[in-house]
Amino acid sequence: MIDARDDLARTPAHDLALSCVEAGIGAAHPERVVRDRVDVAGEQLRIADEVIDLDGFDEVVVLGGGKAAAHAAVALEAVLGDRLDGGVVVTDDPVETERVTVREGDHPVPSGRGVESARAVQEAAEDADDDTLVLAVLTGGGSALLPAPAEGLELSDLQSVTESLLAAGAPIEAVNAVRKHCSAIKGGQLARAAAPVTIVTLLFSDVVGDDPAVIASGPTVPDPTTFADARRTLDEFDIDAPEAVRERIERGADGEVEETPDADHPVFERTSTHVLANGRTAIDAARDVAADAGFTPLVLAAGIEGEAREVAKTHAAVAREIRETGNPVEPPAVVLSGGETTVTVEGDGRGGPNCEFALSAARSLPSSTVLAAVDTDGRDGASGAAGALVDAETVDDDAASGRALSDNDAATYLDEQDALLRTGPTGTNVNDLHVLIVSDEE
Incomplete structure (x- = not known):
């Protein structure tokens, strides 16, 4: 899974960090998740704790989108066999399928x-x-991969407002509030298009808190946001939105455009939702690897948020505390966290949240510590890598590393240090995974 793994695993601590990353990504892959959470016995389809009588349906189809959608479709084909009649999913990581049509899109900017x-x-x-x-498979990346401009909007409008929101460092909930109200299918509107069919939504979460309304902008679940929320987002982040976007949102906030369906809408009477995998899935697998290696695992949180370079400083401080005092855990230890950090783009360099996280942490890591920070989908922003693997020796020029962070050019600096961690597309997406190894060697 990891390119040049032997070169990166230059010490036992580096090797353990890589093993934790591999285990975390592998545990969240749709093939494994679907195998564990979905099965068919006779005419009974079990999805998590729900049992569905297939005799009640003439046809079963898979619809959806996201970075892991095609892999999930393949896994469902393996479970359902000839009980699956077809469907359509959209992804930027296509794989060969037998029954479900795989269409391509682009991420993070819709195409x-x-x-x-x-x-x-x-x-x-x-x-x-x-x-x-309808088995609705929705995974991280689905918001950008399923662009369907609302009436009166063009693709360029969606591209412009999405780029502006991402560059402003807006959290995914805020970005999606705008996306939903500029779309014909997000925010429960795909369920409205399909009504009154039965829809079972299968989610691979890439958002903190696993809110179904946020994952892929919630095409098949109730939308708690409103046009007023979308307008508030544009104002809060000072977004210079295209005129057509601003006009639509203003009209919606004034009640002139139909709202997205909320929890009381009858379209959801025949729907159910299951989160099959999330960031904790990856963390739990990494924790098992750490324990098997004789290290004490400590999970900080699965819902880390904030500016990547600032959150990283806290992780480095935890490493120093463990090294100096044995608190909150004695070394050897593996500290794990996950979530969705963000980057406010002010420079024009190459990087992503995990690269900035790794470089910022490396500037103050103590000796005998190693940190891996990756996006589980294998693509950390514009870095061309999944993230990075760093230690106390990675930063050999404090001024240069500081300039790299200021220019949002962390990936370039880390590439020069042979610290980038490359996996290519992993087939899954359950957000960031941070693995901090604190060995008991001085």
Whole structure:
């Protein structure tokens, strides 16, 4: 999974960090998750704790999108076999399928082919009838991969407002509040298009808190946000939105455009939702690897948020505390966390949240500590890598590393230090994973 792994694993601590990363990513892969959480016995389909009688349906289809959507479709094909009749999913990581059509889109900025692919999903939903069971597979990245401009908007409008929100460092909940109200399928509107069919939503969460309304902007679940929330987001982050976007949101806030369906809407009477995997799935697997290696695992949190370079300083401080006092855990220890850190882009360099996290931490890590910080989808922003593997020796020029952070150019600096961690697309996406190894050697 990890390129040049032997070169990166230059000490036992580095090797353990890489093993934890591999275990975390592998545990969240749809093939393993679906195998563990979904099965068919006779005419009974079990999804987590829900049992569905397949005899009640003439057709079963898979619809959805996200970075891991095609892999999830393959896994569902393996479980359902000839009980699965087809479907459409959109992804930027396509794989070969037998029954489900895989369409391509782009992330993080929506594209023209994504619009066409999203339209195919919408049309499939509209074509479903009362006797169809829709398995809606939605994973991280689905918001950008399923662009469906609302009436009066163009793709360029979605691209512009998305780019502006991401550059401003807006949290995903705020970004999605705007996306939903500029879309024809997000925010429960795909469920409205398919109604009154039965929809079972299968989620691979890449958001802190696993809110179904946030994952992929919630196409098949109730939307708690409103046009007023979208307008508030544009104002709070001082977004210079395209005129058509601003006009639509203003009209919606004034009650002139139909709201996205909320929890009281009848479209959700025949729907259910299951979070099959999330960031904790990855952390738990990494924790088992650490324990098996004789290290004491300590989970800080699965919901870390904030500016990447600032959150990283706290992790480095925890490493120093462990080294100096044995608190909150005696070394050898592995400190684990996950979540969704962000970067406020002010420079024009190459990087991503995990690269900035790793470089910032490396500037103050104590000796005999190693830190891996990765995005579990294998693509950390614009870095060209999943993240980085660093130690106390990574930063040999404090001024240069500081300039790299100021220019949002962490990946360039880390690349020069042979510290980038590359995996390529991993087939899953459950957000960031941070692995901090504090050995008992001075």
